[in-house]
Amino acid sequence: MSDPSAADCPLPADWPSLLGAVAACVDALGDPAFETHLLALLRDTARIEQCMIFAYDDEDGVDCLLAANERQPRMAGRLARLYTDGLFRHDPNYRGLRRAGDDAPRVGLAPMQAEAMTAAYRGHLFAFPDLVDKVALTLREAEVAYTLNLYRGRDTGPFSAADLAGLDAMAPLLASLIRRHYATARPASQQPSAEEAAVLAPLSERERQLCLFLLRGHTLKTAAAELDIALSTAETYRKRAYAKLGVPSKARLVALCRRDS
CATH class of the missing domain: 1.10.10.10 (Winged helix-like DNA-binding domain superfamily/Winged helix DNA-binding domain)
Known part of the structure; x- marks a missing residue:
């Protein structure tokens, strides 16, 4: 996959229709409604069925920031717990983040790497929920890294070349939205709910x-x-x-x- 920051990366053919969803995401930065708008943008861009966002710190810790499955809403939380409880160590994208040097791209888009998955990882996180394809956007920061994982199921089928090209073009925007929404800590003086x-x-x-x-x-x-x-x-x-x-x-x-x- 080409560097998503490249200037010659083509936008989706219907990109004007996405501008409303992009504006809604920007307006909702820092607000709980942001995730709803982000999911709408991703569904419009590539007809995703499931979305997961994970954050990894430099202490080998992982947190799920967003877990959503359109067809099986309750399934997303269960899969996220399996991942954060240990299966993340079998994720090819996580292993790539751990091995990445200082000169590695800050933002990268990677299609599904089925051949690099262990049987347990693929069985629990793909075969069981009936998912057939995945593309991951990785974003590396100084103290934390994020992955935006997008999935397709059997009904929708694998991502097409056009889908991947569209996500590739959108990668810098998606990375910026994720960074700005999740990386900014809320004020310390905020009282607990x-x-x-x-x-x-x-x-x-x-x-x-x-x-x-x-x-x-x-x-x-x-x-x-x-x-x-x-x-x-x-x-x-x-x-x-x-x-x-x-x-x-x-x-x-x-x-x-x-x-x-």
């Missing part, structure tokens, strides 16, 4: 503060800096908080707060 307060009630004050920073988009490193504590101390607070709440990751913490809401 009623749902967050209920979930975090069993924690100590410092554990609660750390979890709130994580819920607002901070990495463990930036949360430690905001709290003016050592990274090792932040790691201890996180470990204790997750043990008390019975969650193994930030993805589960976010899901717990959303479930109670």
Whole structure:
């Protein structure tokens, strides 16, 4: 796949019809409605059936930021949990991100790499939900990397060459939207919602503060800096908080707060 930042990358033939959806995404940056508009844009661009966005930090951690399956809505959350609970290590795109050097492209678009998938990864995340094709947009930042994973099922069929060309042309825009929406942490002074307060009630004050920073988009490193504590101390607070709440990751913490809401 060519570098999506290349100037000669052609836009989709019907790109004018996408401008309304793009504008809606821009208007909703930082708002929960952003994800609804992003999904609409992606469906208009390439008729996707499933979308996942994952964030990877430099501590070998992974969080699911968005999980949506149009045909089987409940399926998306289950697949995301399988991925964040360990199957992400079998993802060819994740392995590529880990091996990438400083000179690797900041944004890249990769089609499905079936030959590089383990049997467990393909069986749980493709055969079981009846998905037949995938294309991934990877975005590398200083402390975090993102992947936007787009899927097709049997009814829609694999991505065509035109679909891939359209996504290739849209890659810089999609990367910018994802970066701006998810990478900007919400203000530290923001008070917890009623749902967050209920979930975090069993924690100590410092554990609660750390979890709130994580819920607002901070990495463990930036949360430690905001709290003016050592990274090792932040790691201890996180470990204790997750043990008390019975969650193994930030993805589960976010899901717990959303479930109670």
